[in-house]
Amino acid sequence: MVHDDKFPIAAQLFIRLKRSPGRVIDVTWMLENELYALEVLKVARGADAESAELAARYETLLRNRKPGATAAPQQPTAFARTSSFMAEPEPVPAEVGRHYVGSLR
Amino acid sequence: MSNSTAFSRARFAALIACFAATSPALAQPSTVGFDQISAGDTAWMLSSTALVLLMTIPGLALFYAGMVRKKNVLGTALQSFAITALITVLWVVVGYSLAFTPGSAFIGSLDRFLLEGMVYLKSSSQLSVSHIAPTIPESVFVMFQLTFAIITPALITGAFAERMRFGSMMVFMALWSLLVYVPVAHWVWEPGGWLAAMGALDFAGGTVVHINAGAAGLVCAWMLGPRSNFGKDAFLPYNLALTLTGASLLWVGWFGFNAGSAVAADGRAGMAMLVTQVAAATAALVWMAVEWLTRSRVTLLGACSGAVAGLVAITPASGFVNVVGALSIGLAAGLFCFWGATGLKRLLRADDSLDVFGIHGIGGLVGAILTGVFADKAIGGVDSHLGVQALGAFATLIYSGVVSFLILLLIRSTMGLRVTPDQERGGVDLALHSEQII
Structure with a gap:
């Protein structure tokens, strides 16, 4: 699911930001959506020195991304994505789906 | 007919005597020399204790976590873990004393409050033993019984997976353990308990653990109501490989549960282990066969469910039946529990999320009743009586259901039981615990 070296930094940010100031971030979405990542980095810079350092490293990786690579402007904010995720049921193969409606076994 | 009447009178007299005596002259926990302790029994009971604890953490935690949706996996696993910690403290403070010391027919005494009087005196080479397990240190017996007290509420x-508030769940489990589990354990397993005095047979907890938990689970499912969109959306299990791992841990751990209940490293423990394996295997095969016949396919969850059903049903019988009994109980468990988790579930119209009543309640009832049919005097050394078995099973079912209902009513009117609709939609992992699986 995760393909680049931004992941370990994002995971560390997840842990540090959760501890202080108690913010929970979506690591996967951070890797996929640059706008969301920049918002997270803004929070990290205001948290503590180590989080700010991690934010700087992540930003360097963002700047050094391959030419031609772009952010995901078609998905404007993480909030919008999260809302739609919560509203829509997960895609289920019809065969499997029938099996789990109203009963587990 | 005359035999039956004599039996009824004897049972009635025993019951009356039991009720009349608030402190019957029974054996008490006592202090003995080190030389009275069996090293073999102690070693086996230490091992059994570890096996039974393994059934809850991580066995049951994984078994359940694999069956809920991805957004509720961590919260579900956490419940088993947190209950382990909660019940441990309650047990050493007051639970053990009320369950396993002589008192009245309904509840024990506070003689072992904070385990006061449970001693190990190296200088005088003495230690205390329970009157129920005289060849092992009382500390081992306390631990062994603790693991049963843990897994039952877990x-x-x-039954209420994916929708109960964590704090409310903890309060419910604390009250349920003290008001339901502890008295029922005393009724059945302490020699002065009213069901024990009547001769009810429950070798390892078919009644105390499984019927008890099943009835409470069903009441919980009713009281909390169904999960939102239950019956409309498909609730995909997160990862049935976790469920298989959990079921396998349960199967192996069950040897500690059943063979450990012999409280000795002896031939009866060996028989209990053998029949446990046979019943689990038989029920797994039967469940798979029923799936094949009714749905033209065999599922992993079905195989796991069948094995657990067989393990549940053989639990009360494990120290009393032979291999034919185990095969029969496994067969019945596979059939009845399949029905419990499918047909009966639809009839009851309760969102018993992971089929606690269908498997543990029904499996426990099947096992308790069939113990009365298949108990072999040559193995257990006692006669069984179908009527007494049924009385014990249904008395527990009703008591557990009623008291669970009252506890839930109290919590609902004070703390509330359910998470909010938004929290449920987003999943309890993130909403209640600020954690999630990525």
């Missing part, structure tokens, strides 16, 4: 969590 089983209930499957």
